[in-house]
Amino acid sequence: MAMASTYAPCGAEALAPGRAKVRAPVGFLGLGPSKAGLPRPLAATKRPAAGPAPAASSPRLRCSAASSSSARPVTAPRFIQHKKEAFWFYRFLSIVYDHVINPGHWTEDMRDDALEPADLYSRHLKVVDVGGGTGFTTLGIVKHVDPENVTLLDQSPHQLEKAKQKEALKGVTIMEGDAEDLPFPTDTFDRYVSAGSIEYWPDPQRGIKEAYRVLRMGGVACLIGPVYPTFWLSRFFADMWMLFPKEEEYIEWFTKAGFKDVKLKRIGPKWYRGVRRHGLIMGCSVTGVKRERGDSPLQLGPKAEDVSKPVNPITFFFRFLMGTICAAYYVLVPIYMWIKDQIVPKGKPI
Numbered sequence: 001m002a003m004a005s006t007y008a009p010c011g012a013e014a015l016a017p018g019r020a021k022v023r024a025p026v027g028f029l030g031l032g033p034s035k036a037g038l039p040r041p042l043a044a045t046k047r048p049a050a051g052p053a054p055a056a057s058s059p060r061l062r063c064s065a066a067s068s069s070s071a072r073p074v075t076a077p078r079f080i081q082h083k084k085e086a087f088w089f090y091r092f093l094s095i096v097y098d099h100v101i102n103p104g105h106w107t108e109d110m111r112d113d114a115l116e117p118a119d120l121y122s123r124h125l126k127v128v129d130v131g132g133g134t135g136f137t138t139l140g141i142v143k144h145v146d147p148e149n150v151t152l153l154d155q156s157p158h159q160l161e162k163a164k165q166k167e168a169l170k171g172v173t174i175m176e177g178d179a180e181d182l183p184f185p186t187d188t189f190d191r192y193v194s195a196g197s198i199e200y201w202p203d204p205q206r207g208i209k210e211a212y213r214v215l216r217m218g219g220v221a222c223l224i225g226p227v228y229p230t231f232w233l234s235r236f237f238a239d240m241w242m243l244f245p246k247e248e249e250y251i252e253w254f255t256k257a258g259f260k261d262v263k264l265k266r267i268g269p270k271w272y273r274g275v276r277r278h279g280l281i282m283g284c285s286v287t288g289v290k291r292e293r294g295d296s297p298l299q300l301g302p303k304a305e306d307v308s309k310p311v312n313p314i315t316f317f318f319r320f321l322m323g324t325i326c327a328a329y330y331v332l333v334p335i336y337m338w339i340k341d342q343i344v345p346k347g348k349p350i
Contacts, residue, residue, distance in 0.1 A: 105281040105334060106196065107269060111140040114267045114285035118191055118222035120144035125190040128153065128214065130179045130207075131197020135163030137224070138172060141193060147171035151189075153182070154197075180206045180303060184214045186295055191215075195224035196282060199242040203303065205253050212257045212288075212296040219290045221259060223250070224267070229279030234333065238279050241326035250286045258296045259288025269334060271341035273350055278333050 115137070120127070123146045129138045132152040141150055151173040154160050160174055177183050179197055192211045201207045211221040228244040229235045238244040245253075247264055254262045265285045268276065276283065340350040 105269070105330075106136065108140070110267050110269065110282055111137060111195070112143075114195065114224045114265070114282065115140050115193070115222065117263060117265055117285055117287040118193055118220055120191065123149070125149060126188070127151070127191040127193060128182075128184070128189045130177075130182070130192065130194040130211070131155075131200075132163065132193075133159040133196070135166050135169050135172070135174075137193060137195040138163065139166065139168055142168055142172065145191075151175065151184075153177040153179075155179075180210060182210045182214050186213050187216045187293055188214050189216065190219050192219065192221040193224075194222075198223060198225040199244065199281075201243065203300075204243065204245065204249075205256065205298070206300055206303065208253045208257045208259075209296045209298050209300060212259060212290055213294075215290040217290055217293045220287055221254070221290070222285060222287045223254075224282060224285045225250070226281045227266075227276060227279055227283030229277060231277040231279075234278040234329075237326040237329040241323055241330070244279050247284060250284065254286060254288040257288075257298050258290070258292070260291045262286065262288040269337070271334075271338045273341060275337065275350055278337070279330075281330060 120141060121144070123144065125145050126149050127141055127145050128151045129135075129141060130153050132138050133154050133156065135152055138150060138152050147169060148171045150171075152160070152163055152169070153175055154163075155176060155178060157176060160176065163169055163172075163174055175183075179194065179201055180203060192215050194207075194211070198204050198207060208221070208223065211223070215221060226238075226242075226244045228246045229238050251262050251264060263286070265287075266276070266283065267285055268274070268280050268283060272280070337350070344350045
């Protein structure tokens with residue numbers, strides 16, 4: 001596999017109730033390439049990690065807790081994270097998504113690496129790909145699972161039209177739906193996959209709770225998403241654009257939803273050489289196992305965001321415009337990192 005990756009296990013015993021602290025996570029802040037130019041590995045787990053064995057001084061991912069609210073504050077700036085803005089954003093982005101966006105943030109090697117923890121070991125597994133968009137991640141799933149056993153769901157009909165045009169996805173059930181309110185019975189699927197979708201969920205905890213509900217006992221959820229940047233300019237654009245969770249937040253959301261054996265695997269384009277300070281739109285793959293039948297034990301209130309309510313057109317336009325500007329920054333970042341990879345001698349940090 002082209003990219004080095006690491007796993008970080010964490011369970012309920014390592015977390016107190018509530019959200020991760022606002023401070024940058026231990027083992028993440030300042031995480032960059034080692035002297036060899038590879039990512040510094042996290043704590044060892046039962047799964048073998050790619051790359052050299054961890055040194056004694058390597059940082060270990062720790063889970064921390066603070067307030068009791070799992071949802072992002074309503075007052076937090078979210079210019080494009082709102083579902084309604086995202087709907088129109090992808091109305092235009094769907095035209096170039098596979099050919100312009102994916103090559104910089106979500107390559108085939110990254111996809112295969114990120115899906116490995118989902119343990120797609122049988123062609124007969126029943127799998128749902130939530131927020132699957134144009135079906136790029138679904139193409140990785142049908143390498144291992146018969147298309148007739150796969151369901152692709154997304155809120156964007158424009159993205160789904162692109163998915164329907166892909167020959168390899170013929171036989172896949174393709175449908176519109178909301179990640180925070182899945183239209184499936186409890187205990188339906190063997191595997192739940194979601195890649196590049198959580199950043200648009202107003203309440204990630206609700207979406208992960210839904211992942212737990214629709215899985216059968218013994219089923220595995222695999223959620224692939226961004227990581228929060230530590231570089232000040234990247235952090236500014238991340239906060240303005242959409243949700244970039246911290247690693248501890250992912251683990252906490254999974255644990256509170258009821259998942260066991262929660263693990264986090266870091267992924268990234270090979271030309272980043274492990275550098276994560278700018279944030280990665282596809283930066284980690286988090287998995288958890290459902291050990292009991294039925295719904296999640298977590299109780300939540302009403303949805304944080306109702307897309308059926310009317311929106312002030314001026315507010316909508318401003319958020320859409322600002323979100324598009326911030327998105328452009330994150331199109332330039334991988335180009336910048338690719339150029340540095342070409343210029344800086346191999347084996348040296350970038």
